[in-house]
Amino acid sequence: MAHTSTGISDAFIASSSEESVKGINVQEDAVKTYWATVLSRFLKHKVAVGGVFMILLLSLLAIFADVIASLTGLDPSAQKILQRYGEWSTSHPLGTDELGRDAFIRLLYGARVSLAVAMLSAVASMVVGILVGSLAGYYGGKLDTVLMRVTDSFLALPLIPILILMAALDFGKIPVVGAYMQGDEGSILKLIIIFVSFSWMVQARLVRGAILSIKKNEYVLAARTMGQSDWSIIVREMLPNVLAPVIVAVTLAVGQNILFEAALSFLGLGIQPPTASWGNMLNNALESINNRPSLVVIPGILILITVMSFNFLGDGLQDAMDPKASKS
């Protein structure tokens, strides 16, 4: 009987049989080998690797924005009223904006806000989606009906008007929770809440569908006859088999969230100035486009690059994690 498709030589098998009886940490090993194959397949996807590179670069710049600011002596909120729409120079690499603030350092701080909002809300909506989707899919019946009708209702809401409406609400006035909704962090948290409440449905449906499709598989039944708890069956047996499409959807959602943030902030409803975000840097586009086009074009290009990078990453992951391609 042939042991199909492993790169491991017979010599290794012979030698490993002794070791693995004493076996050190089988569980970690298991995770590694699966992800190792995913990684090797992902690395063949050049465009996706380029996307990851861009995302890492932007994230590093965003994370070290403070360091760069102190090294260069630039301050994102220092205004020089006499240097409005300043030209590109050594002291201001990308010029200054309509209030004489340095455009370069504002872009870095803007990256911080935009990326954080987009990534955090994508991950948070994944958590909500997995929770709702796996409960609905696993238990079925009435619970499924209720959860899915709620999901449908959220999907049926017209997105942009509600986004604008919610953004206009003052979350700071909500009792108890309101205390956490003040200031800069407050407006970021508020945006995240808004994004999550409008993007968890996609994840929930995805997870539910995937759970439904594997629910009748015999390994799930085997886990039940073994007496495993529902929680353990969902988390240990089912979710690892469902995760691939979810991760892909999360990366795609990050790109979309960046666009939403830009749209809301452009309308003046997202991140409030003076805090910089890529979206609100576009806010003055109408004014600045004539005076200094780069003030609008550069944040725009950054948004474009980031969204495309995340989409490429998603595509690459999709190919790499597709179980049907799992020959290696």
Place this chain on the structure above:
Amino acid sequence: MSMTETTAPLLKVSGIKKHFPIHSGILMRQTDTVYAVDGIDLEVGRGETIGLVGESGCGKSTLGRTLIRIYEPTSGEVIFNGQPFHKMSRSQLRPHRKDIQMIFQDPYSSLNPRMTIARIVAEPLRVHTDLDRQQRLQKVTQILTKVGLGAWALRRYPHEFSGGQRQRIAIARAIILQPQLIIADEPVSALDVSVQSQILNLMKDIQAEMGMSYLFIAHDLAVVKHMCQTIAVMYLGKIVEYADREQLFSNPLHPYTKALMDAIPVVGEKRLKDRVILGGDVPSPINPPSGCHFHPRCAYAKDICKQKRPEIIGEGHQARCHLVENGKRNYG
């Protein structure tokens, strides 16, 4: 173990029924019922192998899954080890689960593709014992060796194995807790014929060594003949004939059993002249035929067969047929 426990059968099933409601329409009202398992009595003694045969759709897999409580029984009793298995709550059931395990039909879907063999086989130990990871791994290695694999399999994934090897892994998982009963739901029907006998013999060897009972579900009479001392023939949710192996194969009473026997290809000899040929399919269990469920396909059906539902009768060798009396066929 007290005297009563040793003499009582390991598993006693009486009148077990599993009906599936069919809901349709906007309001999801119940419109129909599938009578998948419709009153089964069965006993499995310690160390015995009981075979359950029947065509696809006769409810044999449903019965297996109802006994092990994947499906909740509609009515009836399942007494396992003197305990009312059918009415225990999930938490009461849990400690008893280790004594009754299942081997599934499809070795390609019964092993989690994301888990290593070590984890798959160790799962029952994780749920039911206090062994630490090291001890579990040792136990798993022993069991894998017992089923003809070895430590080399531990870190691999199911997709690296052939169908026969996968079924060995599934067997390893089922026996690792030394259960008293294994429900084997067509364990070899998805395998190549050449591999089937290996797996069957492995199951026999394991039984000889560990002494568990098997409830062996199959549609292949040759397989059942090889494995089982006692055989129950199922048709449309009911047992139509029940006998030990020799009696069943030498003297099939029910026309359905006879038809199944006659369908076994014979090499060399002339075919029997009175052989019964089975036409058509198993009728829908949603609207089972009146009277004897088998009458629309039975070559010997009389008026009584269309009107009156036969009971299962006989001592030892039992059959559910109006045309059988005192262990003799009054037809053909």
